[in-house]
């Protein structure tokens with residue numbers, strides 16, 4: 001797709017604000033170790049794959065029919081999953097599901113964004129947030145972080161109060177930095193947002209890897225908190241595309257207005273329900289990844305480099321003398337694809353299997369000092 005203004009043909013009425021954009025996406029390269037998109041490295045356990053096959057066989061003959069438009073059973077299962085983890089009391093009226101949390105965020109901004117609704121986010125953070133804002137015609141403002149990428153909660157509260165946005169986005173654990181907010185910090189942001197009539201959107205894509213309490217526990221107190229989640233990471237289900245949102249029922253009603261009819265296929269709904277049934281097997285792998293994350297972090301530090309403390313399934317590291325671009329290329333030449341997130345002097349690595357992580361660490365030892 002042409003990204004250059006000159007290359008868009010005169011007959012194509014692409015919106016002027018999109019003309020300078022390039023399609024988003026990390027490189028997809030064959031025959032290398034993929035540690036660049038924060039996927040879960042484990043294939044689905046045999047029992048889960050078997051159960052999926054059996055379920056698809058059952059629903060295959062009814063694919064002539066549209067899916068349950070409102071995905072009621074899946075939303076109930078997701079509410080139960082959250083309640084079990086967080087001790088909350090949600091039901092399907094508090095949950096909305098879609099094709100990945102990216103679609104959740106886009107639908108949310110279709111419903112609550114737009115030209116008159118400023119979004120405030122604290123960068124560096126998930127780079128798709130400002131992109132979705134742009135695509136939905138919603139103005140975006142970047143708030144700041146500390147030099148070590150932690151969020152200065154009192155400064156953020158001040159920014160919310162003075163800027164008075166319609167929506168505030170926070171990501172915790174944050175991508176690409178890995179650090180998480182404490183629940184009392186989220187509460188402070190929620191109060192500030194409520195005072196200016198803003199929604200606080202908490203992107204918890206990596207929550208299962210964190211020890212901090214989820215923001216879902218604040219929803220009964222704060223109507224303006226919306227939490228987005230995904231099955232792409234902890235459930236090893238990125239290819240199935242399932243994300244969801246937890247919020248007050250009024251937010252779900254707004255999502256129902258903005259969603260496309262039949263947006264979530266019968267196959268996706270059924271697959272997600274099977275994965276949720278097998279949550280304990282899948283969650284066991286999260287513990288392995290946390291242990292591997294801590295092992296890699298210690299090894300990076302032992303090499304004399306620095307790493308941002310991570311509550312997610314990836315690590316942002318620094319302290320190498322080469323440019324990030326050069327080191328990224330050298331890693332690729334050595335057969336490991338990591339992520340240059342555009343922060344000078346930093347690279348991000350996703351936690352892989354033990355063997356993949358060993359390969360990464362061996363390369364790091366050879367290339368980085």
Ligand SMILES: Cc1ncc(COP(=O)(O)O)c(C=O)c1O
Nearest residue numbers: 100101102126175205230232243
């Ligand atoms: C912070 C954050 N939010 C959302 C997503 C999107 O996840 P999904 O696969 O559910 O669209 C990602 C993916 O990497 C992410 O890092």
